[in-house]
Amino acid sequence: MARPRPQGREREIGKRKRRETSAARDLEMGEASIPTIDLSPFLREDEDGKKKAMEVITKAFSEYGFFQVVNHGVSLNLMKETLEISKVFFDYSDEEKSKSRPSCPNAPLPAGYTRQPAHSRDKNEFFLTFPPGSNFNVFPQNPPQFRDLFKEMFVQMSKLGVVLESIINECLGLPTNFLKEFNDDRNSDFLVALRYFPASNNDNNGLLEHEDGNIVSLVIQDEVGGLQVHKNGEWIPVVPVEGTIVVNLGDVIQVLSNKKFKSATHRVVSTEGRNRYSYVFFHNLRGDRWIEPIPQFTKDIGEPPKYRGFLFKDYQELRMRNKTHPPSRPEDVIHISHYEMDT
Numbered sequence: 001m002a003r004p005r006p007q008g009r010e011r012e013i014g015k016r017k018r019r020e021t022s023a024a025r026d027l028e029m030g031e032a033s034i035p036t037i038d039l040s041p042f043l044r045e046d047e048d049g050k051k052k053a054m055e056v057i058t059k060a061f062s063e064y065g066f067f068q069v070v071n072h073g074v075s076l077n078l079m080k081e082t083l084e085i086s087k088v089f090f091d092y093s094d095e096e097k098s099k100s101r102p103s104c105p106n107a108p109l110p111a112g113y114t115r116q117p118a119h120s121r122d123k124n125e126f127f128l129t130f131p132p133g134s135n136f137n138v139f140p141q142n143p144p145q146f147r148d149l150f151k152e153m154f155v156q157m158s159k160l161g162v163v164l165e166s167i168i169n170e171c172l173g174l175p176t177n178f179l180k181e182f183n184d185d186r187n188s189d190f191l192v193a194l195r196y197f198p199a200s201n202n203d204n205n206g207l208l209e210h211e212d213g214n215i216v217s218l219v220i221q222d223e224v225g226g227l228q229v230h231k232n233g234e235w236i237p238v239v240p241v242e243g244t245i246v247v248n249l250g251d252v253i254q255v256l257s258n259k260k261f262k263s264a265t266h267r268v269v270s271t272e273g274r275n276r277y278s279y280v281f282f283h284n285l286r287g288d289r290w291i292e293p294i295p296q297f298t299k300d301i302g303e304p305p306k307y308r309g310f311l312f313k314d315y316q317e318l319r320m321r322n323k324t325h326p327p328s329r330p331e332d333v334i335h336i337s338h339y340e341m342d343t
């Protein structure tokens, strides 16, 4: 007799277990690397170059959900300076850093400086801001250039986020400006500077495997390395190349596109004897948006929706609970599979 197919959570546990085993097996890592894409055709409206780049991007989004970009419009000097300034800031004493602890309890995320609690599996500390001018933002007095550099980085990364969103829109074949109109409020975007601590003898986890929940994320990493993306049972290193920005897709696009595009699973592995610094910009979405697979990827082509609809805010809250009240069993952590339909 055929074995009944595992349902819902049981099925998810199976998937995760398989992934964890293969993660352990593949820790040594294969030869694969993620694609690098030149964005200059989009910035200078070169139609032919755009078409070619879009083919590569569409493939990368359907297979990996991850790629790196060059000629992205973000100043290379600014990238260097912001990494340098974050080293200066994170090297300050805990007392000094604590002066910019989050102070606004109703902010959707803790803006300012946060260190992961000792019991957290993630071994990092970070500094988060919402768009310049947001009332949630808290900045340190020192280093004196910190605030301006952070603001400038926000502005430039936000521009790139908008460009990438329009590229995603085009690669998915959506009506012109569909995503721009759906996601017309930039107040929920945020920028995070991170410092990962060196690996210890028995723990090299910097950031546990996860998918980003938003539209698209942009990562600037220093030369230490450790960011890895999961593909076909393998952990592929995202090898740092100075001046490049890593792009990874979030769950919102995976759901809207009914899984045509993937939000890749990724993690950060820490390195013995070295801190690792990075910046991540989250091109996000208003909490009151309703997310469900769009008809173009479901009923228009005779495909059943792979997800039930949900309010983005509810998903964000569940993801937040993963952090504030981490479940003891990894399989109880909420992922986008929480909304997956049994097909």
Ligand SMILES: O=C(O)CCC(=O)C(=O)O
Binding pocket: 194, 207, 212, 219, 221, 227, 266, 267, 268, 278, 279, 280
């Ligand atoms: O620090 C990195 O390289 C990536 C961080 C990340 O994946 C995240 O914050 O969601």
Ligand SMILES: [Fe+2]
Binding pocket: 210, 211, 212, 217, 266
């Ligand atoms: Fe991430």
